[in-house]
Structures are given as C-alpha cells and as structure tokens.
Amino acid sequence: MAQAAVDRIVTNFEQKLIMIRRHLHQNPELSNEEFETSAAIRAWLEEAGIAILDFPLETGVIAEVKGKGDGPTIAFRADIDALPIQEETDLPFASKVPGKMHACGHDFHTASILGAAYLVKQKEETLNGTVRFIFQPAEENGGGALQVIKSGALEGVQAVFGMHNKPDLPVGTIGIKPGALMASVDGFKIEVEGVGTHAAVPDNGIDPIVTAAHIVTALQTIVSRNISSLHNAVVSVSSMHSGSTWNVIPSKAVLEGTVRTFQEEVRKQIPAHIRRVIEGVAAAYGANVSLHWYAGPPSVQNDEELTKLSIQVAQKAGLEVVKPAPSPAGEDFAFYQEKIPGSFVFMGTSGTKEWHHPAFTVDERALQSSAHFFAVLAEEALNKLGGNR
Numbered sequence: 054m055a056q057a058a059v060d061r062i063v064t065n066f067e068q069k070l071i072m073i074r075r076h077l078h079q080n081p082e083l084s085n086e087e088f089e090t091s092a093a094i095r096a097w098l099e100e101a102g103i104a105i106l107d108f109p110l111e112t113g114v115i116a117e118v119k120g121k122g123d124g125p126t127i128a129f130r131a132d133i134d135a136l137p138i139q140e141e142t143d144l145p146f147a148s149k150v151p152g153k154m155h156a157c158g159h160d161f162h163t164a165s166i167l168g169a170a171y172l173v174k175q176k177e178e179t180l181n182g183t184v185r186f187i188f189q190p191a192e193e194n195g196g197g198a199l200q201v202i203k204s205g206a207l208e209g210v211q212a213v214f215g216m217h218n219k220p221d222l223p224v225g226t227i228g229i230k231p232g233a234l235m236a237s238v239d240g241f242k243i244e245v246e247g248v249g250t251h252a253a254v255p256d257n258g259i260d261p262i263v264t265a266a267h268i269v270t271a272l273q274t275i276v277s278r279n280i281s282s283l284h285n286a287v288v289s290v291s292s293m294h295s296g297s298t299w300n301v302i303p304s305k306a307v308l309e310g311t312v313r314t315f316q317e318e319v320r321k322q323i324p325a326h327i328r329r330v331i332e333g334v335a336a337a338y339g340a341n342v343s344l345h346w347y348a349g350p351p352s353v354q355n356d357e358e359l360t361k362l363s364i365q366v367a368q369k370a371g372l373e374v375v376k377p378a379p380s381p382a383g384e385d386f387a388f389y390q391e392k393i394p395g396s397f398v399f400m401g402t403s404g405t406k407e408w409h410h411p412a413f414t415v416d417e418r419a420l421q422s423s424a425h426f427f428a429v430l431a432e433e434a435l436n437k438l439g440g441n442r
Contacts, residue, residue: 070168070420073097075146077160081135081153084191087112090133094163094188101171106185108204113190113197115206118173120180125438128185128207129427130215130386131166132159132192141411156413158218161402161420163188165216168424173431182435185210198350198385202392211438212359213395214430215386216423219377220404224419227367227426228377228399231360233315235397236285238349238383239323242309243268243331245295246341249304261306262295264338268308268331269293275326280319287313287381288323313381315352350385356394362437363396366430372422382408400426 082090094114095105106115113133140147140154148154155161170186187206191197201207217235222228245265250258269290280286288310295306312327314320324346335342367374377399386397400423403416 066168066171067421070164070424071417073167074160074164074417074420077163078144078155079146079149081148081150081155081160083137083153084134084194084197085112087133087190091188091190094133094167097167098170101174103170103174103186106206108206110190110200110204110206113201114188115201115204116170116186116188117183118170118177118180118186119183120177120435122181124182124435125211126183126185126209127431127434127438128187128210128213129166129169129431130187130189130213130389131162132189132197133163134159134191134193134197136193136409138409138411142414144414154411154413156410157193157408158402158413158415159192161218161415161423162216164420165400165423166427168420169427169431172424172428176428176432180432180435181439184431184435192385196385198388202388207389207392210393212356212434213389213393214359214363214397214427214434215395216398216400217384218402218404218415218419219399220402220407220413220415222375222377222399222401222403224401224403224416225422226373226375226401228375228401229360229364229367229396230376230379231355231357233352233379234355234377234399235353235379235384235387236287236313236315236381237317237320237352237387239312239320240309240347240349241312241324241327242307242345242347244343244345245306245308245335247302247304247306250302252300252302255302258302259339260302261304261340262302264335264340264342265293265295265306265308267338268334268342271330271334272327275323275330279322279326284319285315286319286323287311288327313383315379317351320351350383350387351391353384353387353397354390355396356390359394359396359434362433363398363430366433367398367426369433370422370426370429372426
C-alpha cells in the first residue's frame, strides 16, 4: 500500500477517536446515569461489527472480539462516568451539561479502548483467543466494578488490563510498575455526642466541638506512632460540622474523612486504631462517640508477569516506559484484581491540571498511541496465556 494511503488511514483513525472523545466530553453523565453514554458506545461498537454481550447492567457495555480456536480470554476495562464539576476549560467542545464534566479523563479512556477494539477486530481471524471490552459505569463512586463482577462479565476471563491517563507524564510515555500503583480508599464518619448548653456556661454541658477538635489532632498519631515507617498511610479528616449559632454549645459534632494506604495489612489495622483513639479522647472529655466505617476499593496491585508483558508491549509500540510514583488516589479496578490477575498503567497525556480540576485537559495526540498499545497488548497477552511464542 502506498505511504499516502497509509497516512490517510492513520489520520482518519485518529480523527475518529478524537470525534468520539469530544462527543463524550460534551455530554458527560454521572455514575449510574450513563444511559446516553452507553447507547453511544453500543452504536460505535455495532458500527464496527463488534459483538455486544448481554449482561444484567443498567448502564455500561460489555463487548467481545472472538478470535480463532478456544484460546484464553482477556479483558480491557475503560470507565465511562463523569464528575459533578462545572467545567472551566473554555474548550470549543466543553461540557454542554451544567455542573457535570469529564474532569478525570474517562472520555479519553473510553475513546482509547474503543480504538483498541477497532484494531483488534481487524485482527480477529489471527487472534489466539478472545478479547472482552468492559465499558464500566460508576467508577467515581466506587461501585461500578462490583456491578460488573456481580453481572458475571468477568467469568471466564484469565487476565484484565486497564489504564488511567496521567497529566504529569508527556504524550508518548507510559508509567508501568509491578505491585502497588494506587491506594486503597476507605471512608469514615465519627459522631461525637455531648451535652448542649449556653455558650456562656460551658461547664453545664459537654462540648462536642472541643472533643472533636482533640480527636482530629489525636488521629494524626496513628500514622506517626502506630504505622511502621516502612509502610504508607494517610488519615485525613476532611469535614467537620457542629452547631448552628454563635451563643449555643451544640450537643453533637460530626467528622468525616478518608484513609489511604498501599498495604492491605495496614488497611486492616487502621479502623481499630481509630476506634481506640476516638473512644479514649471522648472518655477524657465525658462525651460519647461512634465510628462508621465505609470500605472502598483496595489498593491496585499489579501482577508481576502481566506487568512485565505490558512493559515489553509498550516498548514494542514505541512508547517510552517510565516507573511512576504510586498514586494515593484510588481506583475500583482493584476489585477486578482481587478476582483475577491484572495490570494497570498510567498513560501520559501532557495535561495542564490534575484529575478532578475544573480546568482538567488531556492532549488528544495520546488517543491513537493508547489504542495501539492495547491492541498490541491483546495479541501478545493471548499468545502468552495460550502458550504461543
């Protein structure tokens, strides 16, 4: 084929992915509301002749390209939901929906994995197995991966791969490392019960605000004095509410926060440490206290062998491989890794702002290289898992 014709195919493919990404960016939908997003993804897949699988999901799409024989099945996952953020990018294709924005780049993820599906479809006659494409809802609220698992969409899959865009990595680079890549995400609420009184006579009551303030300070000793210096943990109180006027000491204060770590053994220890601290402080001030714990996704832990393969494929695909610093942000991709081996990568996108910022952007030049990486990974992973070399 003449080089000019090859260039036209490449250009048209890139323009297709940009069109998809911009359509998604203009029409963001929040977790579990991705009905139009799912319909659009389904239409783009059907347009390419890619089979849609029937799983009991209200939103999200599961598709599949089946190659020859009865080889292994692998899965690629993209998240499709947006965030409740008012966009401030001034892009010509900015969100049309007030208060909603793809401020985490899930539109980029979806377009990239759709592109990979298109490329894999072209190779289906020589594909040594099956590639399943999971367009997952509700990553931002942490429940989407569990919905997919419950639907049965992971059954029969031997390995799962995914990615997140990384604004601080330039286009053309990819961050890959074995082991811990993203943190576990747990939440907590602490309710402090005191005795309300007039602010002028605090001795007639039990001040929950003073108790809560000491709890906030005391919680910081968990990381500094109870967690090994060889491990990682963050305990952050991010919300404190109490009282409604200036001259009344209220009867209740409520604290909320999050815990992040990369080690499961540390994660299991922290609730007990929190309970011990808050009960001790509350007792010292005569208050009552209760702890509500909200377990979220575990830490993203990349399989050693699959990650080695991802590095080899990235180099083959012409990407510069870097070893990224682990991120204290969370990812419900980790729920898949509790079931089957998986590997998650950071794709460089030369962004100007970090995730969840109202001016978050990605460089669309990364779309084509991302799609190409996963397409090559599909072939190589199937060959490796199927015993072909």
